[in-house]
Amino acid sequence: MxxxxxxxxxxxxxxxxTWKKNILPKIEAVGLKHEDIKRSVYVIxxxxxxxxxxxxxxxxxxxIGEGNFGQRYSGPHI
Structure with missing residues (x-):
């Protein structure tokens, strides 16, 4: 197990x-780095x-998803 x-x-x-202006700063504010969300499980x-x-x-x-959250939801402008 x-x-x-x-x-x-x-x-x-x-x-x-938007991802860069609003969401990425929120992610960083809770103590995560952009690299931390490359392998993640997320719930919307x-x-x-x-x-x-x-x-x-x-x-x-x-x-409920898994993988690179930033790539999945930010689009090409990350």
Whole structure:
């Protein structure tokens, strides 16, 4: 059996925010470096009391991904 320690960080990403101007500084503000997110697991979820109705119940989670978060969500302007 393998045990992996998880250290979750949370940032808010508002619709008009851009990677370089807003998101990367937020990531750095929670103590991460750009290199730290090259191998990551990330959860994209709704904020507040909003949920999605799935076949087995409700959840605020929209997407769970793995890999290079910065490359996946920043586009070519990183």
């Amino acid at each position: 393998v045990t992996v320690a998880l250290d979750w960080k949370r940032i808010d990403w508002m619709p008009k925010e 979820r709704l904020n507040g009391d909003f949920c999605i109705q799935y076949p087995d119940g409700q959840s605020p989670t929209i997407y």
